[in-house]
Amino acid sequence: MTTARPRIALTLGDPAGIGPELAAKVISRPGILDAVEVYILADRAELERAFADARLPLVPLSDEPTPGAAILLDDNSAPAEEIPVGQVSVAAGARAMHQLERALALVKEGRVGAIVFTPLNKTSLHLAGMHEDDELRWFAKHLEFEGTTSELNVLDGLWTARVTSHIPLSGVAERITAPNVTAAIELLNTVLVDAGLTPKIGVCALNPHAGENGNFGREEIDHIAPGIEAARATGINVSGPFPSDTIFLAAKRGDFNGVVTMYHDQGQIAMKLIGFDGGVTISGGLPVAITTPAHGTAFEIVGQGIANTRSTEHAFDIAVSVASRRLND
The missing domain is CATH 3.40.718.10 (Isopropylmalate Dehydrogenase)
Known part of the structure; x- marks a missing residue:
């Protein structure tokens, strides 16, 4: 009998920050794509830049669930002009929100069991139209969830x-x-x-x-x-x-x-x-596990290939653990 693999939606976070690099590094870890169905919300050019920033070869991609490959959900929606890196902008916030909305749609369709997003910039999000107090309230609104929610933090x-x-x-x-x-x-x-x-x-x-x-x-x-x-x-x-x-x-x-x-x-x-490194933020109470590293976009090191992945790895692994338990309950 083959055990079903947990299904994770992954967004690249704020495109002006280190999020794309972190996403590339995390799914490049040995064995990850064999054990997990990873659905990447990005255009191919964005993903290729992410792996270039990470100094890593692009992972294998597939149109359907295949062990050893990620599924790229490219909707060909990237803006015509490149989003400036290392700075706040409406374009960066709008791009991050667009991919998060697509991830939430996958949840509603029952296609994924958890969402992982890399760091966002709250100012860019607000400029782009996110008027809720935080992402948690925004997620709850889009999921039409009115129950108790709380931002949870995890460390060691x-x-x-x-x-x-x-x-x-x-x-x-x-x-x-x-x-x-x-x-x-x-x-x-x-x-x-x-x-x-x-x-x-x-x-x-x-x-x-x-x-x-x-x-x-x-x-x-x-x-x-x-x-x-x-x-x-x-x-x-x-x-x-x-x-x-x-x-x-x-x-x-x-x-x-x-x-x-x-x-x-x-x-x-x-x-x-x-311990600052390794912290994870969880959008607790929602009907789906949503996790992210508990640090920011680190504009000052974008493109240098030196972003620390510890928090993102923990966020990804927690999402996989929760999705696995729900899948096999």
């Missing part, structure tokens, strides 16, 4: 989710409610299980010293602890709230493989101090 076996994300700090406290805390815990638990892990989740406090019994704020008492208890009542292995200045020390020594934070930088600062 540690996964984080957030109760709030891309909002001002002044608006965080009012959104820390027991249902929102429970929803973030449940989402992280689901994604950990989807990735084949046994969840051990810790939850951050919002206030210094976890509120110190209400002396520094009551969010822990009134909202966070009840949210944790509601999640625990469903069978989730979760504990807290813990002071945010110590929880990541506990996670680093292995007490948790998942941490729920209350706001964006509460987790991001800690994760990037633990």
Whole structure:
């Protein structure tokens, strides 16, 4: 019996950045195209430039799933004028969005089980018409998904989710409610299980010293602890709230493989101090796994062939793992 291969849609990210080079390098790894059906969203000329930037020979291409070859979905839509590299532009943002829309269409058609995209530039995306707070909300809109979502970050076996994300700090406290805390815990638990892990989740406090019994704020008492208890009542292995200045020390020594934070930088600062290279961002909660490296477009090194692939490799491998589990469940 032949085991079905996971099917991954791959976009080259912002064409002005290092994304095309990263995509070329990641699918050139030995054995990848034997184990995975990779659908590349790009015109052939774009793909050839990507491999030239990566200083690698073009991988074998096929019109249909073939072990050892990638499938290039060239819709002959590249702009007539070359997009300038190493800088923000409407054209770069529009090109990145076009290919992401095509990847989402593949999901809707049931042709792929996960999407991997290389780094995007938010300014270029906004110039090109992406007006949502972030790509996650844009994905949810295009997938007509209205459930709970959260940007998840992964580094060296540690996964984080957030109760709030891309909002001002002044608006965080009012959104820390027991249902929102429970929803973030449940989402992280689901994604950990989807990735084949046994969840051990810790939850951050919002206030210094976890509120110190209400002396520094009551969010822990009134909202966070009840949210944790509601999640625990469903069978989730979760504990807290813990002071945010110590929880990541506990996670680093292995007490948790998942941490729920209350706001964006509460987790991001800690994760990037633990290790910047290798980080992955996951659009959590959506009906399809969507992953990307947790770094930017690195305009300053475009075309030099020196882009570090560690984060992109991890993003690709996580997408493959989730797609494989769903395919074989």
